[in-house]
Amino acid sequence: MAVPEAFYREAIDLNRYSNKVQFQIASQFNEVILDVLRKIRDLEGNSPTTTARLRSILAQMVDSLKGWENESAAYMIDEIQNLAEFQVGFVQDQLQRVLPKGEFQVNTVSVSPDFAKSIVTKDPTAMTIRLRDKDGVFRSAQFALTAKRGSEISLPNGDTVKKAFRGISENSASKLSRAIRLGVLEGESLPKIARRLKGPNLRFNAKPQNSIALNSALKNSEGMLLSNKQIQTVVRTTVNQVQNAASQAVYSANKDITSRYQYVATLDARTSSICQRLDGQLFRYDQGPVPPQHFNCRSTTVPVIDDDDLARAFPNTRPSATGRVPQDTNYATWLKDNPDLQEKVLGKKKRYFNYLMSPKRGTKQLNPTNALKKIIREDGTELTLVELADKYKDAN
Known part of the structure; x- marks a missing residue:
């Protein structure tokens, strides 16, 4: 059994991509709220004029959040469309790389231009892929896990992305309006209300530069x-859905190369009980569970190569960027044993990774797997899709 090593590395980088997307959307949301709180902070007294101005500000907030909702949905459509196209290309390339040169040709999957829109807005479309039968003859077929399938993809609670953003928008407007009115009734000044809702760590003119700074600033923000x-x-759940849907589409189009996939949850620092049970299990395509199993699920699937020729050529091994390694070598252990590649995978976290595994930490010393989990949990690094694509352009 062989699994292309790059799939494990990509799981980390897709988390970083999620960080970037959610930071962009959250930043726009925060600008709307901070603008409202700034205006409320500058109101003085409790005159009829102030009351009328407050009503106007709250009405404007509803309109601004509606605009944020629509802009965020459009942004997500663009991002996950590009993500689907990237992921399809990535999986195709990795399957081709693991096969003996000249003996097999991976079947390609085309992504409908409306695939992402169908996920966000439930607008069904169709997508054609090319499949190869055992004799190598190509034929056209409709594949359910593409644009048409996209209209069936929803968040774990059944909501679409657009509906989820609408809920955030409406609930935020209602909650803030209620909190402001309650504060006024209790005799709290408007500037004090604004500061309380903003929180102690965030400035009114703040523009955090990344998700780490943003999360820190938002602590105790009501x-x-x-x-x-x-x-x-x-965002995280949707990115996971699209990544796995795109991957499964390519796997299913190449069942003559890979007939099974492995459920992988080992790179999730907060692995749920259901993903713990599924981790490492093998399933045939269209017959097993596919992430996400829940909100914030960061599990993934990787293809298993069972070709007899490959098994004879590489007995009990799996591919890695440093050559074939024993099949039971997990990713964290492999990374620990290859310090030259730690910089490529972990960046500035390389030193921290090795520190966590140091014997000098005594009872706090972590094994490679737990050290990597800790880094993933704390990692707020961000990657744009362009950076992600560039990173895997020549991936081994």
Whole structure:
């Protein structure tokens, strides 16, 4: 059994891509709320004029959040469309790389231009892929896990991305309006209300540069923390859905090369009980569970190569960037044994990774797997899709 090593590395980088997307969407949301709180902070007294101005600000907030909702949905459509196309190409390339040169040709999958839109808005489309039968003859076929299938993809609670953003928008407006009115009734000044809802760590003119800084600034923010967590959840879950849907499409188009996939949850630092049970299990395509199993699921699937020729050529091994390694070598152990590649995979976290495994830490010393999990949990690094594509352009 062989599994292309790059699939494990990509799992880390897709988390970083999720960080980037959710940061962009959350930043726009926070700008709307901070603008409202700034205006409320500058109101003085409790005159009829102030009351009328407050009503106007709250009405404008509803309109601004509606605009954010629509812009965020459009942004997600663009991002996950490009993600689907990247992931299809990535999986095709990795399958081709693991096969003996000249003996097999991986079947390609084309992505409908409306695939992402069908996920976000439930607009069904169709997508054609090319399949190869055992005799090598190509034929056209409709594949359900593409644009048409996209209209059936929803968040674990059944909501679409657009509906989820609408819920965040409406709930935030309602919650903030209620909190402001309650504060006024209790005799709290408007500037004090604005500061309380903003939180102690975030400035009114703040523009955090990344998700790490943003999460730190939002601690104890009554008016923004929950909504930011909800945005993060929607984005992470959707990225996971699209990545796995695109991967499964390519796997299914190449069942003569890979007939099974492995469910992988080992790179998720907060692995749920259901993903713990599924981790490492093998399933035939269209017959097993596919992530996400829940909100914030970061599990993935990897193709298993069972070709007899490959098994004879590489007995009990799997491919890696440093050559064939024993099949039971997990990714964290492989990374520990290859310090030259730690920089490529972990970046600035390389030193921390080795520190966590140091015997000098005594009882706090972590094994490679737990050290990597800790880094993934704390990693707020961000990658754009362009950076992600460039990183795997020549992946081994």
